[in-house]
Amino acid sequence: MTTILIVDDSRLARNMVGSVITSLRPDWTIVSAASGEEALQVIADTVPVAAIVDYNMPGMDGIVLAERLKERFAGLPVGLLTANVQDALRKRAEAIDVRFIAKPITSDKIREFLAAAGQ
Numbered sequence: 001m002t003t004i005l006i007v008d009d010s011r012l013a014r015n016m017v018g019s020v021i022t023s024l025r026p027d028w029t030i031v032s033a034a035s036g037e038e039a040l041q042v043i044a045d046t047v048p049v050a051a052i053v054d055y056n057m058p059g060m061d062g063i064v065l066a067e068r069l070k071e072r073f074a075g076l077p078v079g080l081l082t083a084n085v086q087d088a089l090r091k092r093a094e095a096i097d098v099r100f101i102a103k104p105i106t107s108d109k110i111r112e113f114l115a116a117a118g119q
C-alpha cells in the first residue's frame with residue numbers, strides 16, 4: 001500500500017490536495033491531519049512515501065513538522081505548502097531538504113512535487 005500524508009489546518013486545502021493526488025495516483029492511500037501533532041499520531045503505524053504539509057498551522061508549524069517527519073522517516077520527501085512566499089521561509093525549507101509548494105494549489109504543482117519525490 002502506497003500512502004501519502006497531507007497536513008493542513010484547512011479542510012478545504014486538505015480536500016483539494018487529496019483530490020489532486022487521487023486523480024494522479026488513484027491507487028494510493030491518503031492519510032490526512034489538521035495539525036502537526038495529529039499528523040504524528042495518524043502515521044504511528046504507517047510509513048508514507050511522501051508528505052505535503054502546510055506551513056501556517058496552530059501549534060506546530062510545517063517546518064517543525066517536516067523536521068520531525070524527516071527524523072522519523074529518513075529520506076522522506078516533504079513538500080511545504082504555503083501562501084507565505086518569503087525568501088527567508090524558502091531558505092529554511094531548502095536547508096532541511098523540503099520542497100517549497102506555493103499556494104494556490106494546482107494539479108501541476110502537486111504533480112511536480114510527486115515527480116521530484118520520485119513518485
